[in-house]
Amino acid sequence: MDLLIKNAYTRDGKLVNILVEYGMIREITGKKLKEADQTIDAKGSLVTESLISPHNHLDKVLIGDIIEPNESGTLWEAIQKTWEVKRNYTAEEIYQRASQVIDHQIKYGVTHFRTHVDVDSIGKLTPLKGLLAVKEAYRNIIELQVVAFPQEGILKDEGTEDLLYSAMETGANLIGGMPHNEFTPQDSRHHIDILFDIAKQFNVDIDSHTDETDDPNSRTLQYLASSTIKRDYRERVSVDHICSLAAQNDYYASRIIELVKLAEINVITNPGTNMVLQGRLDNYPKRVGITRVKQLVEAGVNVTAGQDCINDPYYPFGKGDMLEVALLLGHAAKLTTNNEINSLYDMITYNAAKTMGISDHRLVEDTPANLVILHGVKTVNEAIRKTPPARTTIRKGKIISKTSLTEEQYYEVEKPKTKN
Ligand SMILES: [Zn+2]
Numbered sequence: 235m236d237l238l239i240k241n242a243y244t245r246d247g248k249l250v251n252i253l254v255e256y257g258m259i260r261e262i263t264g265k266k267l268k269e270a271d272q273t274i275d276a277k278g279s280l281v282t283e284s285l286i287s288p289h290n291h292l293d294k295v296l297i298g299d300i301i302e303p304n305e306s307g308t309l310w311e312a313i314q315k316t317w318e319v320k321r322n323y324t325a326e327e328i329y330q331r332a333s334q335v336i337d338h339q340i341k342y343g344v345t346h347f348r349t350h351v352d353v354d355s356i357g358k359l360t361p362l363k364g365l366l367a368v369k370e371a372y373r374n375i376i377e378l379q380v381v382a383f384p385q386e387g388i389l390k391d392e393g394t395e396d397l398l399y400s401a402m403e404t405g406a407n408l409i410g411g412m413p414h415n416e417f418t419p420q421d422s423r424h425h426i427d428i429l430f431d432i433a434k435q436f437n438v439d440i441d442s443h444t445d446e447t448d449d450p451n452s453r454t455l456q457y458l459a460s461s462t463i464k465r466d467y468r469e470r471v472s473v474d475h476i477c478s479l480a481a482q483n484d485y486y487a488s489r490i491i492e493l494v495k496l497a498e499i500n501v502i503t504n505p506g507t508n509m510v511l512q513g514r515l516d517n518y519p520k521r522v523g524i525t526r527v528k529q530l531v532e533a534g535v536n537v538t539a540g541q542d543c544i545n546d547p548y549y550p551f552g553k554g555d556m557l558e559v560a561l562l563l564g565h566a567a568k569l570t571t572n573n574e575i576n577s578l579y580d581m582i583t584y585n586a587a588k589t590m591g592i593s594d595h596r597l598v599e600d601t602p603a604n605l606v607i608l609h610g611v612k613t614v615n616e617a618i619r620k621t622p623p624a625r626t627t628i629r630k631g632k633i634i635s636k637t638s639l640t641e642e643q644y645y646e647v648e649k650p651k652t653k654n
Contacts, residue, residue: 235271236260237603237631242276243612244597245579252281254603257631262599272633274626276607280617282579283595284345284604284627285556286586289441289474289502289540291383291548292332292349292368293323293361298545309446309511312547313385320357328364329371335544336372339554341637343606345376345629348441348590350383350410353401355393366405375634379590381441383410388428389421395428402436409433411442413454414478422454430465439470439591441502446475448512448521450482456490462497472500472589474540476525477512487526491533500589501530504542505563507549527567531577538586539563539578556582557608557621564618572615579614603631609639 237254244250244262253261253270261267297319304312336347351361362382369378382401388394388411402409411429413422426442433440445452455476462471473494479487494501503524512523530537539559543549552558560578564570569578587595594601609624611617627635 235631237628237633238267238270238273239281239605239607240267240273240275241278242281242607243278245280245282245576245614247613249278254628254631257603259597259599259601259603262597274607274633276609278612280608280611280613281597281605282608282614283583283587283597284606284629285343285582286346286538286590286595287339287344287541287554287556288348288538288586288589289504289542290335290347290349290554291351291543291546292335292347292365293328293351293357294546294548295335295544296331296546298547298550301547304547306514307511308514309548312511315547317356320352320354320361323357323360323364325360325364325367328361329367332365332368333371335554336368336376336378340376340627340635341625342553342555342557343608343625343627344554344556345604345627345634346587346590346592346595347376348379348381348408350381350441350443351406352385353382353394353397353406354384354386355391355397356386358397359401359404362401362404362406375629377590379407380405381408381410382406383412383443384425385412385415385443387412387415387421388425390416398428398432402432402438408439408441409436411440411444411458413442413458414445414447414452419453423457426454426458426461430461430467433467433470434465439472440467441472442474444473444476445478446508446511447478448481448515448523450478452478453482455479456493459490459493459497459499462499468498471497472502474502475504475508476501477508477523479525480521480523487529491526491530491535494530495533495535498536500536500538500585501525502538502540502589503527503563503567504540505559505566506552507542509562509566510549510551522566524563524566527563528569536585536588538581538589555621557618560618561621575615575618578618604629
């Protein structure tokens with residue numbers, strides 16, 4: 235079965251026809267191609283690599299409707315508010331909520347997902363079991379990576395270290411962390427040492443929530459980055475949020491960014507959640523809450539952006555549309571020139587793929603045909619500005635989702651009378 239996408243614009247502004255065979259992009263050409271088994275006329279819309287969602291919490295999505303509101307709006311209250319729900323989790327109920335979000339994200343052009351899953355003494359391994367069932371059910375449709383995430387701390391929450399080992403044995407794909415959620419800086423370092431011990435034992439990558447606070451004294455990134463180098467784990471570590479970097483002085487922050495670059499660490503910023511949760515203890519002016527995105531990008535660090543949360547005590551908004559995430563980041567990080575807007579699109583495609591360990595996520599010949607057609611827009615700039623709802627999602631050469639939009643106008647505009 236082959237597929238022809240005709241009359242599509244690529245990111246570099248060329249109008250092309252694309253032939254897909256056996257799940258691979260075979261030909262991209264300005265010339266006419268013969269019809270295939272299946273043909274899509276893109277009618278001059280933009281086609282790119284599919285979108286990638288590198289950071290989410292699918293075990294906690296959509297609990298906002300059944301939980302007490304987060305009155306202070308802080309991360310710490312959100313964590314505590316979730317405890318009650320976690321105690322009553324079932325794998326089936328987690329499966330329902332998570333799959334609902336995945337279905338939406340597929341509709342928005344996402345084919346690859348990385349989710350964290352809480353592993354702690356409250357919910358134990360129940361959330362992991364729910365998400366592994368999702369991974370199994372969607373195995374032929376999307377790629378889903380599951381990160382075992384000790385949100386409540388490891389030393390602070392007795393039994394979590396053993397649970398993390400069990401989570402890896404049960405089928406988690408990566409080890410996650412939350413080193414700033416320990417009682418002392420010494421415990422934070424011990425937390426990081428445990429992450430590397432587990433990562434090495436199971437030969438998995440690390441993806442750690444790190445310094446998700448405005449407090450400039452939260453400095454676990456330095457030890458995490460130096461451990462990455464010392465323990466020979468370059469290119470295998472991602473850090474999420476790193477908000478405190480924005481609160482630290484320019485001299486210290488510059489040194490840390492150099493270290494992150496040297497350790498080849500990926501950075502995942504989560505603009506929506508950070509803007510909502512951070513800056514809560516500030517009077518005016520209130521900080522925007524995200525890390526030093528522009529500075530990290532300029533230093534050559536691989537930066538990507540995540541949705542993080544959808545309708546939960548952490549973030550009451552969100553729908554899983556990575557174009558919306560890019561739009562929010564454009565505002566929060568003040569990325570507004572054409573080059574910067576292009577870099578936003580890289581963050582939700584190539585950079586996110588690199589973070590997930592996928593090296594061939596490019597719209598070029600002889601790569602897997604994981605694509606999105608953004609109907610009704612021609613450029614990346616227009617895509618992020620308009621976040622068009624009509625999209626076609628293609629995974630390994632198969633159309634897995636198509637959303638069309640019907641528009642009807644019930645008015646007529648009188649032409650202005652021009653005088654000769
Ligand atoms: Zn997160």
